[in-house]
Amino acid sequence: MLKGVKSDYRILNYGDLMLEIEKEKYGVKDRDEMRRLPIAKQHEAQKLVAKKLAGEKGKIILDTHCSVSTPSGYYPGLPFDFLKGLKVDALILVTADPKEIEARRMNDPARKRDVDDVALHDALNKGFLAAYSAFTGAPAVVIMNRQGKLEDAVAQLERICQMY
Numbered sequence: 510m511l512k513g514v515k516s517d518y519r520i521l522n523y524g525d526l527m528l529e530i531e532k533e534k535y536g537v538k539d540r541d542e543m544r545r546l547p548i549a550k551q552h553e554a555q556k557l558v559a560k561k562l563a564g565e566k567g568k569i570i571l572d573t574h575c576s577v578s579t580p581s582g583y584y585p586g587l588p589f590d591f592l593k594g595l596k597v598d599a600l601i602l603v604t605a606d607p608k609e610i611e612a613r614r615m616n617d618p619a620r621k622r623d624v625d626d627v628a629l630h631d632a633l634n635k636g637f638l639a640a641y642s643a644f645t646g647a648p649a650v651v652i653m654n655r656q657g658k659l660e661d662a663v664a665q666l667e668r669i670c671q672m673y
Contacts, residue, residue, distance in 0.1 A: 517568050518567075524543070534550075535554075544584075548581055555591055562594075563594040574586040574634075586637070602635065606655070607627040
């Protein structure tokens with residue numbers, strides 16, 4: 510699965526799938542443009558990703574966001590109409606202290622991020638996680654990815670995956 514650990518899971522990145530579709534359909538150039546598309550176009554791309562994922566076989570870890578900060582507000586990363594077509598065993602939010610997230614973003618020159626209230630976004634992500642859990646019946650887990658402690662977060666994720 511991660512770091513050479515043998516596993517029967519495949520990791521799919523939702524953002525990569527969205528970007529592929531949005532490049533083709535809407536001329537988006539990079540991830541930072543994705544969240545600026547009108548919500549209707551984002552929703553349409555999500556439907557196409559959901560259709561693709563529903564056809565996937567085997568155990569999958571879907572790497573995605575609980576919510577996306579858009580110019581019109583926070584948009585759910587996993588709308589219920591998307592979730593209803595998937596078999597979800599667990600929902601895992603990997604997060605960090607908002608101050609650490611802010612520092613990491615400031616040291617990432619490759620991205621063109623909007624100014625975001627990281628603490629608010631983190632709180633909303635936890636709310637979205639709870640809603641997704643209630644909708645799917647899958648347990649919600651929060652893993653803290655503390656600065657310099659990535660191995661600890663990976664170990665927690667691996668323990669959870671071994672349960673399924």
